Amino acid sequence: MLRFIVSFTLPALLLFSCNEQPSKVHIYEYDVESPFGNFVVKTPDFSDVSSFNITEFGALKDDQLATTEAIALSIEKAAAAGGGKVIIPEGEWLTGKIHLKSNVDLHLERGAKLIFSDNPEDYLPPVHTTWEGLECYNYSPLIYAYNCQNVAITGAGELYAKMDHWKTWFGRPPGHMNSLKRLYELAVKDSLVEHRQMVNDSAHFRPQFIQFNRCENVLLEDITIRNSPFWVIHPYLSKDVTIRNVNVQAHGHNNDGVDPEMSQQVLIEDCLFDQGDDAIAVKSGRNQDAWRLNTPAKNIVIRNCKVLNGHQLLAIGSELSGGIENISISDCEVAPNAKLNHLLFIKTNERRGGYVKHIFMNNIKAGSIAAGILGIETDVLYQWRDLVPTYERRLTPISNVTMKDIKATNVDFISRVLGQEDLPVKDIQMVRISTDTVRSETPNIHEALENFKTE
Incomplete structure (x- = not known):
């Protein structure tokens, strides 16, 4: 309604x-x-606002500087007018970073293509952002909105990220690992975010494509997004977010499609995802930072989406220290030939704390899955396992996960739940789960799980 x-x-x-x-x-x-x-x-x-065409403010095809400045000026004028549509007309337009303001709709007309630079210098000075659940100052996201209300990106055009330089940052050499360790330890000490300056010669923390940081009343509709240095769409500490009929294709490193993090009242519907990582990953911050911010990811509905490729259809975590609750995903389809590990994967570790509860998955169709329909693991640390110690041990209570009317053709297992003896996973219900082939001799692999129901 x-x-x-x-x-x-x-x-x-x-x-x-x-x-x-x-x-x-x-x-x-x-x-x-x-x-x-x-x-x-x-x-x-934005039906009653004025339009501000970037060509009227000096945008020129094949001139990145002129177009970047024209977009910034158009946004400023639209905001000053009390609201407006910044029009990107048909054609290819080179640009650097775009910083949105309240009451502005960045609208790409059909046939419009914004091509974003892959020169890191174009995303300076650093802004207040995040890296994998930790707050810091880093390169600006390609499109960035900070503390804005009533902000949108709409239209039938395309957002395209050049990737040649960002690809050279995909690895984790010693300089990058040292910066990860430094940021982690600054967060442990609860240092001011302003002191966490992470732009240096070797950190190579790639920026998100689109980040709405501490925003309210956000709309993404009808746009196509191709490529991304890092996470593609990142609503962070935001409320009232609608992502509708968005087409995302990104196969670089850490290219999640949508990462709602510590965000609430989020609707994701009628979208197409073709990802090199998770299609949708719900997060709520990492360790001490998230305990300080104390904001759960809550009330998120995902429906009528299709996934062509992705590590998971829906991932929860591993950055979940602020808590995650009330997540529903329904009426979605995974392409029969998609490369997929799980339909639902919940991951955490002994450093996270937080909680996970009331997760619902209903009416999902998929083909062959590399792992299984449900995976829950409580000891996922990746590169952090040996990089830094556990400064404070907090386990994650996980409970009330319900999956109904799920169909897959070929899976390794139905469910694999690896809880912890100190804090077992509780209350998992799987109803009308249908598979043609289960490759494992044990379809349900469980450790430290209480109250598992299947029908």
């Missing part, structure tokens, strides 16, 4: 510091149904 609720008319100074006029953006409420109860997602509507 859709409800119009408000068009802001208070003085902009009281609402959004980046505007000079009252907001002209309408806000609608969508009622979202879920197994854990209905909730509302607020969505901005």
Whole structure:
């Protein structure tokens, strides 16, 4: 159900510091149904705002500097007017970073293609962002919105990231590992984020493609995204996020499709994912940083999506220290020939703390899966295992996971749940799970699991 609720008319100074006029953006409420109860997602509507075509502000094809400056000026003018659409017209446009402002819709017309530089210098100065669940100052995301309200990226055009230089940063040489260790230890000591400056000669922390950082009323609709230096779409500490009819293809390193992190009231629907990593990965920060921020990922509905490739259809964690609850994914399809490890994979370790509860997966169709339908592992540390010690041990309670009406053709196992004796996984229900072939002699592999039900 859709409800119009408000068009802001208070003085902009009281609402959004980046505007000079009252907001002209309408806000609608969508009622979202879920197994854990209905909730509302607020969505901005830009039908009554003015348009600001970047060509009117000096954008030139084949001139990256002119186009980057024109986009920035168009965004500034749209925000100052109380709201506006920044129009990217048909054609190919070279650009550097784009920083959005409140009440602005970056709108790509059909046939428009924004081509983002792969020169790291174009994403400086550093901004307040994250790296794998830890806050820091790093290269700006290619598209970045910080503390914005009513912000959108829409249209039938394409966002394209050049990758030649970013690919040289995919490895983890000693300089990168040392910077990982330094950031981890700064977070353990609860140092100010401003002191965590991670741009140096060898850290090579690649930026996200799109990050909404501490934003409200966010809309991504109809766009196509190709390639990404790192995570593709990253709503971080944000509320009321709608991602609809978005087509993502990214096969670089750590190319998750969507990573809602410590975000709430999120709707992801009718999207297509072709990923080199997880299609959708719900996260809530890492260790001490997330304990400090104390914001769970909560009320997230994913529906009617298709996955062509990805490590998992839905991953939970491993950055989950702020807690994750009320996640529903339904009516999704994985292509028969997709490269996939799990449909649902929950991962954590003894350093994370947090919690995972009320996870629902319903009506999913898939082909062959390399691992299984459900995987839960509580000792996933990757490169961090030997890099830094466990400074504070906090286990993750995991409970109330329900999977119903799941069909796959060929799997290694139905479920593999590897809990910890100190804190077993609890209350897993799998109903009407259908597979043509199970390669393992033991379809359900369980350690430290209490109350497993299957029908």
